[in-house]
Amino acid sequence: MVNVLGDIYSVLWVDLRFLRRHWLRTLATSIVSPILYLVAFGFGLGRGISFGDYSYLDFVIPGIIALTAMNGSYGGAGLKLHVDRLFYRCFEEYLLSPISLFSLAVGKALIGVVRGLIASVALLVVSVVISPSLVVGPLFVLVLVISCFVFSFLGVLVGLVAKSHQDMGTFSTLVILPMTFLSGTFFSLSQLPDAVKAVLYVLPLTHSSETLRAAALEQPFPWLSFLALLVFGVVFFAGCMIALKRTSV
Amino acid sequence: MEEVIETEKLAKRYGDISAIEGLDLRVHAGEVFGFLGPNGAGKTTTIRVLTTLTKPTSGNAWVNGFDVVNEPDKVKKVIGVVQQHLSLDRDLTVRENMEFRARLHQLGASERKKRIDELLDYVGLTEHANRIVNELSGGMKKRVSIVSSLMHQPKVLFLDEPTVGLDAQTRRRLWELIRRLNLDGTTIFLTTHYIEEAEALCQRVGIIHMGRLIARGKPLELRQKLGLVTVELLVNNKETRYQYFADRAAATSYVQNLPPDVKTIIIRESNLEDVFVEETGRKVGDD
Numbered sequence: 001m002v003n004v005l006g007d008i009y010s011v012l013w014v015d016l017r018f019l020r021r022h023w024l025r026t027l028a029t030s031i032v033s034p035i036l037y038l039v040a041f042g043f044g045l046g047r048g049i050s051f052g053d054y055s056y057l058d059f060v061i062p063g064i065i066a067l068t069a070m071n072g073s074y075g076g077a078g079l080k081l082h083v084d085r086l087f088y089r090c091f092e093e094y095l096l097s098p099i100s101l102f103s104l105a106v107g108k109a110l111i112g113v114v115r116g117l118i119a120s121v122a123l124l125v126v127s128v129v130i131s132p133s134l135v136v137g138p139l140f141v142l143v144l145v146i147s148c149f150v151f152s153f154l155g156v157l158v159g160l161v162a163k164s165h166q167d168m169g170t171f172s173t174l175v176i177l178p179m180t181f182l183s184g185t186f187f188s189l190s191q192l193p194d195a196v197k198a199v200l201y202v203l204p205l206t207h208s209s210e211t212l213r214a215a216a217l218e219q220p221f222p223w224l225s226f227l228a229l230l231v232f233g234v235v236f237f238a239g240c241m242i243a244l245k246r247t248s249v
Numbered sequence: 250m251e252e253v254i255e256t257e258k259l260a261k262r263y264g265d266i267s268a269i270e271g272l273d274l275r276v277h278a279g280e281v282f283g284f285l286g287p288n289g290a291g292k293t294t295t296i297r298v299l300t301t302l303t304k305p306t307s308g309n310a311w312v313n314g315f316d317v318v319n320e321p322d323k324v325k326k327v328i329g330v331v332q333q334h335l336s337l338d339r340d341l342t343v344r345e346n347m348e349f350r351a352r353l354h355q356l357g358a359s360e361r362k363k364r365i366d367e368l369l370d371y372v373g374l375t376e377h378a379n380r381i382v383n384e385l386s387g388g389m390k391k392r393v394s395i396v397s398s399l400m401h402q403p404k405v406l407f408l409d410e411p412t413v414g415l416d417a418q419t420r421r422r423l424w425e426l427i428r429r430l431n432l433d434g435t436t437i438f439l440t441t442h443y444i445e446e447a448e449a450l451c452q453r454v455g456i457i458h459m460g461r462l463i464a465r466g467k468p469l470e471l472r473q474k475l476g477l478v479t480v481e482l483l484v485n486n487k488e489t490r491y492q493y494f495a496d497r498a499a500a501t502s503y504v505q506n507l508p509p510d511v512k513t514i515i516i517r518e519s520n521l522e523d524v525f526v527e528e529t530g531r532k533v534g535d536d
Binding site for chain 2: 088092096
């Protein structure tokens, strides 16, 4: 067990060194988009809209935090791995070492978790100031961390299977971008037709937004979405392991 | 003699294409073994199989007595690999790259520091330890690549085309480093398509062509088998022919009796390129 943790940290270490050297740039690029969304949707478009007891700003902030967690984690884990594999071509050094594929998958995902959490916490600090009614309790933190893991494993999976830089771009355009706008981040899914809703519930960000929002606004907690989020995490992790086994053959 | 690398009817096929076929190799402990052949001959595939990165389609291979398919973790602990491309994280410093490899091989903190300092000194890179790899020259990057693969003191070092793309002076400096590593006890398996590199460094060579081992032995023995002296002839101003002789006297005697349509005559020592040409009908540099 100690060896496994040591190996995971060894994999994470190299990405932490990079992050330490470029932390300001990383932080700035991670929170520019969410702050723009906050200004455009929260203060611009949503001014005057309310949902009973809470304002549109209260509604949209947990969604934007979920979105930030997704982008930070997915990009943080996937893009660096992709560059290491196809551009620097140093990824095989991991496969030439005696560390296990489990340690490699988790270690590579952890840098995404770290980057997702840094960006989310930075945004959370801004959010709590502008919307003090948000509740940041243990359940909120738990969902945020799990969301970061889910999207990090997705990033690792895509980083491992993408055969070119274009593949990464294509996945971002066809999956990540639609997920950004359609997963209940900026609007409630309750008003949508059932058929559309069914499609949107296949996206992990939908469950991340709903669970974070319920925790932050102290609404009844959607345990089914929480479970769905865990299932997504397990599926993406299993995908990473399969992709790694294929890479090492 | 102890065998450090051994293969038995080793084959790797990608669909209908055979990358290596029926490969039987023996590499002795403590030697520099050169694997010589043109691009696409199967050199890199062989290294990938021996270093556990690629599984063979059939046959067996052992490194330091460990089966590369069934005992990959044991193999990984005794090998160092320097890939043809630079497999360094170019955003990190020299020291960070070395520490990264040491961590992957589970070295403790004090051992890591000691080993990094020793190896930096060994290759004269101590003053460059904190420079970002991207800022270094090609030769320095290659040296970093080599010492990074030595962090865990491997018994066998695989060097895949180590001097490709380097200038003559840098190449010779790397040859010195390879010789020094070998003298210090590391067995070296080196692939190259540079004839002079194989002749300068290797105690024994294997010549591979289209995935098959076509000759093996000591460079001098292979040349002796062919003839130590080569006569190159340009016939009718278009066709170059090669004749091989045991010694210069025999070659000179042959040249004196040549017909008048033979224009240019060169008498020189034979080399491994001649061995390759005679075995395959092609030059090593031909694709």
